[in-house]
Amino acid sequence: MTTDPQAPVMEKRALNRALLARQMLLERRAMPALDAIEHLVGMQSQAPNPPYIGLWSRLADFAFDEIGALMTDRRALRIVVMRGTLHLVSARDARALRSLTRPIRDGHLKTRATDLEGIDLDAVVAEARRLLEDEPRTDKELRALLTERWPDADAALLTWAVRLSLPLVQVPPRGIWGASGMARHTTLDAWLGEFAAPELSVDDLVLRYLGAFGPASVQDVQQWSGLTRLGDVMERLSPKLLVFQDENGRTLYDLPEAPRPDPDVPAPVRFVPDFDNLLLSHADRARIITEEHRKRIFTVNGIIRATFLVDGFVHGMWKIEKKRGEATLHLAPFTPVPAQARTALEEEALRLLTTAHPEAGTHRVIFA
Structure with a gap:
């Protein structure tokens, strides 16, 4: 898309303050942890503890046992979604985010298509689903059980393909602050049962991204999500969006109602945990x-x-x-x-x- 030369310019410091405001890092919000997780469209959780620090830095009166309670009650969970990475998301968002990010995992599977030739992947996935829904299992346990059924196949390859093919939840106590335990998985359907969740379109996903990370370019939302070819989506949404440009002339889109504080608004010191999406969600990270x-x-x-x-x-x-x-x-x-x-x-x-x-x-x- 061509940049409108008349679009207002947002300089680096203005983009910084807009990002911090939406990330709840200009001032802590009085908000339930689950609402914050949804506002952020999930929190990267490659390691179990970073979301706790991330919410502590963003929320007023956050208690570290809040996330554990949400996970135990199955209102929040850890699952692979954006960028093909493990995220802490709400149960309400889990199915939709998993579905919308499927092209990422399909792309990974294609990279090993030659290795998977001759393997009945549908049968492998069906057997893995049965095993994991019978009880949560570690990768090592799943590999051993799949080897019993397919002794001549590469068990590590089969397990890798299963992780990409099935929506797997990493169940507690893994992910609970102060708890220990191996990473065990079951399927999203087994974990949530008949949980009713709202549908989410790719348009909705982009709008929610802008609410948490905007103003942003097409390349930025693609970097955050791991999805490609989102230019048409942004073009479709553009009539309801504001358009800016950065100092390098890149086109930026934003929600009309989203906060864009004065660039000189003071920003308090903050601790950002490892793997935080604050640093991972823009193609151009100069704003942070x-x-x-x-x-x-x-x-x-x-x-x-x-x-x-x-x-x-x-x-x-x-x-x-x-x-x-x-x-x-x-x-x-x-x-x-x-x-x-x-x-x-x-x-x-x-x-x-x-x-x-x-x-x-x-x-x-x-x-x-």
């Missing part, structure tokens, strides 16, 4: 992190490190270390932190430590 800093956050093996924000932008990395009754939050700034922001980070870090690890006898904050 520099390219130089991005290279330090995104590792070659797919780990997205935890970061902290100063004046709305990524300013460094952080991690929590626990040992011998002591919980320590280590901060590694990329550049010197102004004195006022440093004090704010220390205070915010101590609040996080006391909430996340109340059992620790000592809480410490250390700047590298």
